Amino acid sequence: xxxxxxxxxxxxxxxxxxxxxxxxxxxxxxxxxxxxxxxxxxxxxxxxxxxxxxxxxxxxxxxxxxxxxxxxxxxxxxxxxxxxxxxxxxxxxxxxxxxxxxxxxxxxxxxxxxxxxxxxxxxxxxxxxxxxxxxxxxxxxxxxxxxxxxxxxxxxxxxxxxxxxxxxxxxxxxxxxxxxxxxxxxxxxxxxxxxxxxxxxxxxxxxxxxx
Amino acid sequence: xxxxxxxxxxxxxxxxxxxxxxxxxxxxxxxxxxxxxxxxxxxxxxxxxxxxxxxxxxxxxxxxxxxxxxxxxxxxxxxxxxxxxxxxxxxxxxxxxxxxxxxxxxxxxxxxxxxxxxxxxxxxxxxxxxxxxxxxxxxxxxxxxxxxxxxxxxxxxxxxxxxxxxxxxxxxxxxxxxxxxxxxxxxxxxxxxxxxxxxxxxxxxxxxxxx
DNA sequence: GCCTAGTTACACAGATCTGTGTACCTATTT
DNA sequence: AAATAGGTACACAGATCTGTGTAACTAGGC
Numbered sequence: 001x002x003x004x005x006x007x008x009x010x011x012x013x014x015x016x017x018x019x020x021x022x023x024x025x026x027x028x029x030x031x032x033x034x035x036x037x038x039x040x041x042x043x044x045x046x047x048x049x050x051x052x053x054x055x056x057x058x059x060x061x062x063x064x065x066x067x068x069x070x071x072x073x074x075x076x077x078x079x080x081x082x083x084x085x086x087x088x089x090x091x092x093x094x095x096x097x098x099x100x101x102x103x104x105x106x107x108x109x110x111x112x113x114x115x116x117x118x119x120x121x122x123x124x125x126x127x128x129x130x131x132x133x134x135x136x137x138x139x140x141x142x143x144x145x146x147x148x149x150x151x152x153x154x155x156x157x158x159x160x161x162x163x164x165x166x167x168x169x170x171x172x173x174x175x176x177x178x179x180x181x182x183x184x185x186x187x188x189x190x191x192x193x194x195x196x197x198x199x200x201x202x203x204x205x206x207x208x209x210x211x
Numbered sequence: 212x213x214x215x216x217x218x219x220x221x222x223x224x225x226x227x228x229x230x231x232x233x234x235x236x237x238x239x240x241x242x243x244x245x246x247x248x249x250x251x252x253x254x255x256x257x258x259x260x261x262x263x264x265x266x267x268x269x270x271x272x273x274x275x276x277x278x279x280x281x282x283x284x285x286x287x288x289x290x291x292x293x294x295x296x297x298x299x300x301x302x303x304x305x306x307x308x309x310x311x312x313x314x315x316x317x318x319x320x321x322x323x324x325x326x327x328x329x330x331x332x333x334x335x336x337x338x339x340x341x342x343x344x345x346x347x348x349x350x351x352x353x354x355x356x357x358x359x360x361x362x363x364x365x366x367x368x369x370x371x372x373x374x375x376x377x378x379x380x381x382x383x384x385x386x387x388x389x390x391x392x393x394x395x396x397x398x399x400x401x402x403x404x405x406x407x408x409x410x411x412x413x414x415x416x417x418x419x420x421x422x
Numbered sequence: 423g424c425c426t427a428g429t430t431a432c433a434c435a436g437a438t439c440t441g442t443g444t445a446c447c448t449a450t451t452t
Numbered sequence: 453a454a455a456t457a458g459g460t461a462c463a464c465a466g467a468t469c470t471g472t473g474t475a476a477c478t479a480g481g482c
Contacts, residue, residue, distance in 0.1 A: 022428085022429090036331070037331055037332070038251075038328070038329055038330070038331050040249075040251045040252070040329070041251070041329075041330075041331065043468070043469055043470080044469080044470070044471085045468085045469075045470090053429075053430085054429070054430050054431065054432090055470095055471085056429075056430070056431085056432095056472085056473095057428080057429055057430075059470090059471065059472080060428075060429080063471095064470080064471080065469090065470065065471090108331065109324075109327075109328060110379070112383065113320075113324075113328070113379050113382065113383060114328040116320075116382055116383055117249070117320060117324070117325040117328040117329060117382065118249055118251070118252075118325075118328060118329050119249070120247070120248055120249055120252070120319065121248070126383065129383045130383055130384055133380065133383050133384060154392065154395065157389070157392045158392050158393070158395065158396040160376070160380065161372075161373055161376030161377055161380060161389065161392060161393050161396065162372055162373070162376055162396075163376070164375070164376040164379040164380055165371070165372030165373055165374070165375040165376025165377075165379070166372055166376075167379070168321070168324050168375040168376070168378070168379050169344060169371065169372060169375055171324065171327055171328065172323065172324060172327055172337065172340045172341055172344050173341055173344060173345075178368070178372065181365065181368045181369050181372060182369070182372050184365065184369065185369040185372065185373075185396070185400060188399065188400055188403045189396060189399055189400075191403075192399045192403065233458085233459085254438070254439055254440080255439080255440070255441085256438085256439075256440090264459075264460085265459070265460050265461065265462085266440095266441085267442085267443095267459080267460070267461085267462095268458080268459055268460075270440090270441065270442080271458075271459080274441095275440080275441080276439095276440065276441090423482100424481100424482080425480100425481085425482075426479100426480090426481085426482100427478100427479090427480090427481105428477105428478085428479085428480105429476105429477080429478080429479095430475100430476080430477070430478095431474100431475095431476085431477100432473100432474090432475095433472100433473085433474090434471105434472080434473085435470105435471090435472080435473100436469100436470090436471095437468100437469080437470085437471105438467100438468080438469075438470105439466100439467080439468075439469090440465105440466090440467080440468105441464105441465090441466095441467105442463105442464085442465080443462100443463085443464085443465100444461100444462090444463090445460100445461090445462095446459100446460075446461080447458100447459080447460070447461095448457100448458090448459080448460100449456100449457090449458090449459100450455105450456085450457085450458105451454100451455085451456075451457095452453100452454085452455075452456095
């Protein structure tokens, strides 16, 4: 017993005791359940039971379910990290990564769209959902500007439509091919805007090294 | 008992003007409330109170809330009616009519996508949602085949993505311009497939007839 | 040892939800 | 007039949900 300090979760982090950050555990569990089953479908009792804590503990960390919902959406709001790849690769890579996510069993659409669909009139939910959608559009736009595309604003909006369209279609159909279809459409739109895109829209990056 | 003619419910309906079929009234009200506020957000009490009937009457027409939900979705499943217009006009007109719907105050996204988002695991809901999405895709596909487009299947899927993408974006942003953006993208895709599309994607249909 | 902070168990208030039971009412049909 | 069909009023069962109150327990820090 004495020797096995490695495996003892209590000894982790040198000074931190047996606290794997309860707040994070709650949030992580709420995230999973809210996303997979719906916000209205999951009660705070269910979340607490899933972690194995008392409901009281949950309410000691979050004053209300609404606060938990807000934290859930804030947690889902991750900005795309900067990349070394070329703008075209980043744009089209978006759809490859969508295809991977669609193939995962635990994908269930866009959490922001779902939240708006469920909670409708809620102002703060809509606000963060709009901010998220806009941040992605701006990410597209900046990449298009780097590519020298004239109508970067308009094209960025169209690419965002393809992203959300494929997400909505996959939510219903469970068909990762929707991401491929979106990528093909995106390729056509890019070429139409004068962007040079290597190869067809398929998974072939093409061996050419020329610009 | 004698034969049917006098007992025929169709004849009774004709003689009873003040009875617009209670069942239809219930369904219509449920439709409005479910769609605008969410299925889980609306209880049967609310529906009955909105019409001014007793909850008992509602349950005399629908055995359960689930049955009401199914009837709601079935009612929303309207196939596009055949049109005299050219295939191109029909395809692009889809986005014009989306733009009009987005501008209406009571538009709140796709009822099928919303239902799947809310009810997630429910098999029958998913089933009708898939059927609806596929029916629209096939409608696009058949029009594209009439136009002699080679890759009608793939292009139809892409057009469906644009439709659902603009719906999702408008649900969040409340911006009818999303339909215009989708129409512009659709125009590019059609031209790329060899379809002759008159004018730019903007609201300049053509100086000739008003249909 | 003692204090404090976090957690637990558990009861409970109060709201809301689906669905049922029952007796009564009212208009039409026979 | 009697029967029938459909609606009403209203209570109620039973589940579930958010949120609170409270006393007791358990650790680490002083």
